[in-house]
Amino acid sequence: MILSRLARVLQSRHPAQGADPEGSYVAKLLLKGQDAILKKVGEESTELVMASKDGQPQRVVSEMADLWFHCLVLLTHHGLEPGDVLKELERREGVSGLAEKASRAADQG
Numbered sequence: 001m002i003l004s005r006l007a008r009v010l011q012s013r014h015p016a017q018g019a020d021p022e023g024s025y026v027a028k029l030l031l032k033g034q035d036a037i038l039k040k041v042g043e044e045s046t047e048l049v050m051a052s053k054d055g056q057p058q059r060v061v062s063e064m065a066d067l068w069f070h071c072l073v074l075l076t077h078h079g080l081e082p083g084d085v086l087k088e089l090e091r092r093e094g095v096s097g098l099a100e101k102a103s104r105a106a107d108q109g
């Protein structure tokens with residue numbers, strides 16, 4: 001899946017892997033550190049908001065791709081991967097599923 005493939009590429013760009021920042025946007029950004037990554041996340045979020053408010057669905061897709069990409073760089077900075085976020089979403093699905101079942105059981109008396 002694209003998220004895991006991309007995450008593997010991003011991990012290979014980590015300074016700890018000896019990645020060369022020359023010619024690699026990601027290696028350069030990871031080397032600059034957390035503040036630079038967070039600045040990009042903030043900028044891309046704002047651009048996404050503007051694309052949405054302008055009612056431009058194709059730009060929403062493009063800006064969201066930029067935002068997701070920079071969030072993946074942030075995960076890499078923290079030694080995390082997309083699977084960690086997906087697991088959290090699955091856990092919440094499980095939690096809300098249980099809540100739904102409990103409420104249905106209560107309705108049925």
Ligand SMILES: N=c1c2ncn([C@@H]3O[C@H](COP(=O)(O)OP(=O)(O)OP(=O)(O)O)[C@@H](O)[C@H]3O)c2ncn1[C@@H]1O[C@H](COP(=O)(O)O)[C@@H](O)[C@H]1O
Nearest residue numbers: 006009010013023024025026027028040043065066069070
């Ligand atoms: N998906 C992306 C991707 N999306 C966006 N970007 C870069 O993110 C930057 C976003 O910047 P902006 O839109 O703000 O434009 P900008 O003004 O040029 O940005 P700055 O130089 O100011 O940061 C651009 O330089 C884009 O090229 C990406 N760079 C890389 N990838 C993937 O990451 C992989 C590794 O990239 P490298 O490390 O460059 O080899 C690539 O193979 C791609 O699959």
